Amino acid sequence: xxxxxxxxxxxxxxxxxxxxxxxxxxxxxxxxxxxxxxxxxxxxxxxxxxxxxxxxxxxxxxxxxxxxxxxxxxxxxxxxxxxxxxxxxxxxxxxxxxxxxxxxxxxxxxxxxxxxxxxxxxxxxxxxxxxxxxxxxxxxxxxxxxxxxxxxxxxxxxxxxxxxxxxxxxxxxxxxxxxxxxxxxxxxxxxxxxxxxxxxxxxxxxxxxxxxxxxxxxxxxxxxxxxxxxxxxxxxxxxxxxxxxxxxxxxxxxxxxxxxxxxxxxxxxxxxxxxxxxxxxxxxxxxxxxxxxxxxxxxxxxxxxxxxxxxxxxxxxxxxxxxxxxxxxxxxxxxxxxxxxxxxxxxxxxxxxxxxxxxxxxxxxxxxxxxxxxxxxxxxxxxxxxxxxxxxxxxxxxxxxxxxxxxxxxxxxxxxxxxxxxxxxxxxxxxxxxxxxxxxxxxxxxxxxxxxxxxxxxxxxxxxxxxx
Numbered sequence: 058x059x060x061x062x063x064x065x066x067x068x069x070x071x072x073x074x075x076x077x078x079x080x081x082x083x084x085x086x087x088x089x090x091x092x093x094x095x096x097x098x099x100x101x102x103x104x105x106x107x108x109x110x111x112x113x114x115x116x117x118x119x120x121x122x123x124x125x126x127x128x129x130x131x132x133x134x135x136x137x138x139x140x141x142x143x144x145x146x147x148x149x150x151x152x153x154x155x156x157x158x159x160x161x162x163x164x165x166x167x168x169x170x171x172x173x174x175x176x177x178x179x180x181x182x183x184x185x186x187x188x189x190x191x192x193x194x195x196x197x198x199x200x201x202x203x204x205x206x207x208x209x210x211x212x213x214x215x216x217x218x219x220x221x222x223x224x225x226x227x228x229x230x231x232x233x234x235x236x237x238x239x240x241x242x243x244x245x246x247x248x249x250x251x252x253x254x255x256x257x258x259x260x261x262x263x264x265x266x267x268x269x270x271x272x273x274x275x276x277x278x279x280x281x282x283x284x285x286x287x288x289x290x291x292x293x294x295x296x297x298x299x300x301x302x303x304x305x306x307x308x309x310x311x312x313x314x315x316x317x318x319x320x321x322x323x324x325x326x327x328x329x330x331x332x333x334x335x336x337x338x339x340x341x342x343x344x345x346x347x348x349x350x351x352x353x354x355x356x357x358x359x360x361x362x363x364x365x366x367x368x369x370x371x372x373x374x375x376x377x378x379x380x381x382x383x384x385x386x387x388x389x390x391x392x393x394x395x396x397x398x399x400x401x402x403x404x405x406x407x408x409x410x411x412x413x414x415x416x417x418x419x420x421x422x423x424x425x426x427x428x429x430x431x432x433x434x435x436x437x438x439x440x441x442x443x444x445x446x447x448x449x450x451x452x453x454x455x456x457x458x459x460x461x462x463x464x465x466x467x468x469x470x471x472x473x474x475x476x477x478x479x480x481x482x483x484x485x486x487x488x489x490x491x492x493x494x495x496x497x498x499x500x501x502x503x504x505x506x507x508x509x510x511x512x513x514x515x516x517x518x519x520x521x522x523x524x525x
Contacts, residue, residue: 122233201223337353397410465486485506
C-alpha cells in the first residue's frame with residue numbers, strides 16, 4: 058500500500074511540474090467554488106439573504122426608516138409642549154383643530170407616510186428598485202418646501218425648533234434615498250452575483266480561485282489546469298496491517314493537501330498577474346522619486362492598490378531577498394513586527410505568518426496574516442504571489458486582528474539593457490477587518506506602500522555597498 062501511495066504521489070508531482078508554467082483553465086474565468094468565499098468583502102456578506110431572511114443592509118435601512126418616524130414624532134411632541142399647554146390641549150390644537158398655517162402635525166404625517174410606504178415596498182414586498190424611494194423623497198421635499206411658504210412663522214413661540222423640525226425631516230428623507238441607492242441595492246446585487254457564481258461550481262475538482270477577475274477585460278484563454286484533473290487518493294479497500302493503513306492514509310492526506318496548496322499557489326499567481334495588468338487604473342499619489350500608487354474597484358474585492366517604482370537592483374536577487382529571505386524582513390522593514398515560515402511546500406511555494414505594525418499613528422492597529430506564497434515567471438518577469446489561507450498551526454490570537462489578503466503579488470520587471478535595475482510593482486488586495494473608515498484606511502495603505510518601496514530601495518542600496 059505504501060508503494061501505491063508513493064507511485065501516486067510521484068505521478069501527481071510530475072503532472073504538477075509539467076503544468077506549472079501553463080495558465081489555468083478557462084473555467085477560471087467562468088466559475089467560482091467554495092474557496093472563493095474567502096475573498097468576499099464585508100459588503101457582499103451584509104448584502105446576502107440567509108435562510109430566506111432579510112439581508113443585514115436592508116434590515117438596517119428599515120430600522121433607519123423607523124428611526125425617522127420616531128424621531129420626528131418625538132421632536133414634534135417636544136415642540137408643542139414648549140407652548141405651555143398640557144398634552145391634551147396641545148394635541149387638540151395640532152390634530153383636532155388642524156390648520157396648515159399653524160400646525161406641524163402634517164410633518165409627522167409625512168414621516169408616517171414615508172414609513173408605511175417604504176416598509177411596504179422594501180420590507181414586505183422586498184422590491185429592488187429605486188423608484189419607490191425616489192417618489193417618497195420627491196413628495197416629502199415638495200411638501201416641505203410648500204410648508205415653508207404657507208406656515209405662519211410669526212405665531213411660533215419657538216421658531217428655531219420649528220425650523221429644525223422641517224430641516225431634519227428634509228435631511229432624513231434624503232438620507233434614506235442615499236442609503237438605499239448607494240448601499241442597499243448595490244450590496245445586494247453584488248451578493249446575488251457572487252452567490253450565483255459560487256453555486257455554479259462547487260466541486261472539489263474546480264480551480265480553487267474561479268472567476269475572481271469577473272468584470273475584467275479578457276486577455277486570452279487559459280489552458281487546462283492541473284486542478285481539472287485532480288482527484289483524491291483512493292482509500293484502501295482492506296488491509297491486514299491496520300497501523301500501516303492509518304499511516305498510509307495520513308500520508309496520503311498530507312500529500313493531497315500539499316498538492317492543493319501548489320495548485321492554489323499557481324492559480325493565485327495567474328489571478329494576481331491579470332489584475333495587475335488589467336486596464337483602467339486611477340492615479341492616487343505620486344512622489345518626486347517616480348513612485349506611484351494607483352487604485353481601481355474590483356467586483357468582489359472592492360478597492361485594490363498598485364504601486365510602481367524603479368529599484369537599482371537585479372530582479373532575480375530582489376526576488377531572493379523578498380521571497381527566500383522573508384524572515385529577515387523585520388530587520389529592514391519597520392512596518393513588520395514578525396514574520397516566519399510556517400510550512401515549506403516546495404521550492405516555489407510556502408505558507409508564511411506575518412505580523413504588521415500599526416499604521417497611521419495607531420488609527421489602524423496591528424494585524425496578523427497567514428499567507429500562501431508562490432513564485433514563478435510571467436513574460437520574463439519574476440512574480441511572487443500570495444493569498445490568505447487558514448492553517449492549523451497558526452490560529453487567530455486575541456492580541457492581533459486577523460487580516461485577509463486577496464490575490465496579491467510583487468513583480469520584478471527587468472529593464473532592457475540594464476541587468477542591475479528593475480521595475481518593482483506591488484498589487485495590494487487586502488481586507489483589514491474591523492469597522493474602519495475607508496478613506497482613512499486608503500490613505501494609510503497608500504502611505505505604507507510608498508514607505509515600503511523606500512525601505513526596499515534603502516536596503517538594496519546597503520546590500521550593493523556590502524557586496525563591493
